[in-house]
Amino acid sequence: xxxxxxxxxxxxxxxxxxxxxxxxxxxxxxxxxxxxxxxxxxxxxxxxxxxxxxxxxxxxxxxxxxxxxxxxxxxxxxxxxxxxxxxxxxxxxxxxxxxxxxxxxxxxxxxxxxxxxxxxxxxxxxxxxxxxxxxxxxxxxxxxxxxxxxxxxxxxxxxxxxxxxxxxxxxxxxxxxxxxxxxxxxxxxxxxxxxxxxxxxxxxxxxxxxxxxxxxxxxxxxxxxxxxxxxxxxxxxxxxxxxxxxxxxxxxxxxxxx
Amino acid sequence: xxxxxxxxxxxxxxxxxxxxxxxxxxxxxxxxxxxxxxxxxxxxxxxxxxxxxxxxxxxxxxxxxxxxxxxxxxxxxxxxxxxxxxxxxxxxxxxxxxxxxxxxxxxxxxxxxxxxxxxxxxxxxxxxxxxxxxxxxxxxxxxxxx
Ligand SMILES: Cc1cc2nc3c(=O)[nH]c(=O)nc-3n(C[C@H](O)[C@H](O)[C@H](O)COP(=O)(O)OP(=O)(O)OC[C@H]3O[C@@H](n4cnc5c(N)ncnc54)[C@H](O)[C@@H]3O)c2cc1C
Numbered sequence: 001x002x003x004x005x006x007x008x009x010x011x012x013x014x015x016x017x018x019x020x021x022x023x024x025x026x027x028x029x030x031x032x033x034x035x036x037x038x039x040x041x042x043x044x045x046x047x048x049x050x051x052x053x054x055x056x057x058x059x060x061x062x063x064x065x066x067x068x069x070x071x072x073x074x075x076x077x078x079x080x081x082x083x084x085x086x087x088x089x090x091x092x093x094x095x096x097x098x099x100x101x102x103x104x105x106x107x108x109x110x111x112x113x114x115x116x117x118x119x120x121x122x123x124x125x126x127x128x129x130x131x132x133x134x135x136x137x138x139x140x141x142x143x144x145x146x147x148x149x150x151x152x153x154x155x156x157x158x159x160x161x162x163x164x165x166x167x168x169x170x171x172x173x174x175x176x177x178x179x180x181x182x183x184x185x186x187x188x189x190x191x192x193x194x195x196x197x198x199x200x201x202x203x204x205x206x207x208x209x210x211x212x213x214x215x216x217x218x219x220x221x222x223x224x225x226x227x228x229x230x231x232x233x234x235x236x237x238x239x240x241x242x243x244x245x246x247x248x249x250x251x252x253x254x255x256x257x258x
Numbered sequence: 259x260x261x262x263x264x265x266x267x268x269x270x271x272x273x274x275x276x277x278x279x280x281x282x283x284x285x286x287x288x289x290x291x292x293x294x295x296x297x298x299x300x301x302x303x304x305x306x307x308x309x310x311x312x313x314x315x316x317x318x319x320x321x322x323x324x325x326x327x328x329x330x331x332x333x334x335x336x337x338x339x340x341x342x343x344x345x346x347x348x349x350x351x352x353x354x355x356x357x358x359x360x361x362x363x364x365x366x367x368x369x370x371x372x373x374x375x376x377x378x379x380x381x382x383x384x385x386x387x388x389x390x391x392x393x394x395x396x397x398x399x400x401x402x403x404x
Contacts, residue, residue, distance in 0.1 A: 006261065006278030006324060028322065035281070035320045036301050048278070052325065100377020102317045102368065103302055186376035187303060 001038045005047040011054060012136050012165060018049050020138055020161035027051055027163065029072060029111040032103050057110070057165060060084070068134075069167045071110025075099070078109060078122075087171070090195050091125040093178040098122075100187050110164045113149070116156050116213065117189075123150070123214035124195035125178055127206035131169045137162035150213035174199045176256045179248050183235060191236045192244040194224075196252035203256060205249060210241050221250035265326045267292070268336025276323045283307045283318035285326075286333060294334035294363045298379070305378030308364035309333050315371035334363035346370055346395045355391035357382035369395070 009015040019025050023046035028034055037043045051057060057072040060081050067083055078084055079095040098104055098112075098121045112122045113133070123146075132143045135158055144157050146167075151157055158164060176197035182188035193208035196219070203219040210228035217224045230241035260275040267290060276285055283300075286292045286309065298306035300319045307318045310332035337344035346366050349355070356362050361380045368378050369392045380388060 001279045001281075003277060003279045005259070006322075008324070031320050031322060031325070032302055035322065038279075039300060048322070050322070050325065099302075100305065101372035101374060102305060102308055102315045102377040103320075105314050106316050106320065186374075 001035070002041065002045070004038075004045050007047060007049045008053045009049060009051070012056065012163060015049055015051060015054060015163055016136060016138055016161060018047070019163065021047070023047055025049055027114075029108040029114075030074065030106040031111075032099070032107045033111060033115040033117075051163070062171060065171055066168045067171050069109055069169065071108060071164045071166055073109045075104040075107045075109065075112070075122075076101070079104065087173040088125065088129060088169070088176075088197075090128065090174065090176040090178045090197055091122070094121045094125045094180070094193075094195065097178070097180045109167060113146075113167070114156055114158065114164055116150050116152075116154050118153055118211060118213055119189045119193065119209040120214060121178075121180065121190065121193060121208065124193055124206035124208045125176075125197070126167065126169070127214060127216045128176065128195045128197035128204040129169050129174060129199070131167050133157075133164055134166045134168060135159075135162045136165050141165075143168065147216055152212050170199075172199055176204075177252055179252050181244055181248060189235070192230075192241050192248060194245070194248040194252045196249075196256040198256050203253065205253065207245060207249070209235075210245055217249075219253060221246050221253060224249040261324055263323060263327055265328065266330040268332060278322065278324050280323045281319055282309070282311075282321040282323050282326050282331070285323045286318060286331070292333045292335050296360055296363060298360070298364075303379070304361070304364075305368055306361050306364040308367045308378065310367055310371055313371070315368045315377075317377070332367070334366060337366070344370075346392070349391040349395035350388070353387055353391035353394055355384060355387040357384045 025047045026045045028050045058070045061068045075095045112120050131146045133149050174197040178195045180190045180193045190209045195206045197204045205219045206216045208214045210230040217227045225246035228245050230238040232238050263274045263276045286295045296306035298304035302317045302320045309318045365378050
């Protein structure tokens with residue numbers, strides 16, 4: 001990696017002011033996406049701002065009608081959380097199927113969403129659960145519905161000086177599942193992923209890796225296959241992906257209904 | 259600008275000055291001479307650089323060195339006690355779970371920390387023997403899906 005300046009803010013306010021300072025600033029959470037980019041020299045960077053010393057960004061908290069997942073919550077913590085396990089099997093399955101134990105111990109929920117890969121595994125379940133993203137910037141806090149959070153590959157609705165502090169999920173439990181189709185059994189990004197949730201009789205469906213962003217679609221396999229906009233890449237052709245959407249969405253809907 | 263880095267490595271307190279853009283892998287190998295930490299892919303995929311950070315297996319190639327401030331780090335060099343190998347190391351030898359040996363330190367450290375071995379590649383493809391060794395060592399599960 002090229003040399004950079006390095007900061008360890010202790011509070012969200014301090015992190016926001018560092019992020020807004022002149023120069024190319026990058027936030028570091030688990031580093032499992034960021035360090036790969038910096039090593040490949042894909043991203044110029046003057047200063048890395050490590051969020052990990054900010055304790056208020058950690059943990060999963062139930063309060064009233066919401067469960068708040070702190071941005072620094074690791075994938076391993078999600079996978080092991082009882083709050084998650086008893087309410088949202090689809091979110092737990094997505095966490096369990098990500099990467100490897102080593103990467104799950106490091107990678108964070110906030111990093112997965114802010115990295116905004118079309119294949120980000122936490123996105124389809126959270127789209128089904130109508131999660132809200134909590135952002136803090138110099139002008140204070142705001143919430144962004146997850147359906148308007150992803151703006152394109154690697155792009156989100158966050159302003160350049162905003163930090164994601166947490167993800168709020170309506171606390172209602174949901175039946176459902178997450179299906180990730182890969183070319184190998186572990187350590188692979190999805191060729192296609194499908195999440196399905198039944199939240200108080202309403203069936204919801206979301207897809208990953210088949211459009212510039214993860215997407216919510218109508219709860220029908222035919223419509224999902226029509227709505228998606230896959231591309232050809234090293235993992236699969238667009239045509240194959242569309243066919244997979246039809247099959248996997250059908251399976252996920254059948255499983256959620258049973 | 260260099261930063262102070264205090265950590266405990268294999269039970270010994272170390273204090274270093276490191277540039278913040280260096281990885282934990284680089285500091286362990288280059289500054290502390292712990293070459294049992296292997297650099298394979300350097301992008302988190304192969305697991306050869308696995309170390310235990312506060313008891314948990316992580317990939318040191320994607321860990322920024324300053325992130326280890328205050329942490330306890332265990333590398334393969336830290337497993338033997340009083341000249342005696344650890345039970346997992348003994349099991350790997352007993353079951354012939356070592357071919358070229360490049361992936362072995364990462365395999366052993368990952369097997370001690372996690373109940374699945376998804377994050378370690380063996381390019382000699384000696385997975386069957388590795389599974390056998392882990393079972394022999396009495397660890398739970400340990401089936402490499404790779
Ligand atoms: C070997 C390997 C396998 C992987 N497998 C998978 C997989 O199966 N599925 C999958 O979805 N991903 C996978 N990934 C990608 C990655 O691990 C995840 O996306 C992870 O959740 C990223 O989180 P992080 O904390 O490491 O992010 P970081 O790398 O720290 O950050 C990622 C990006 O988000 C920004 N960011 C981080 N936190 C915040 C915040 N709070 N506010 C604003 N911006 C922020 C950073 O500036 C950076 O641009 C894999 C990565 C590796 C190396």
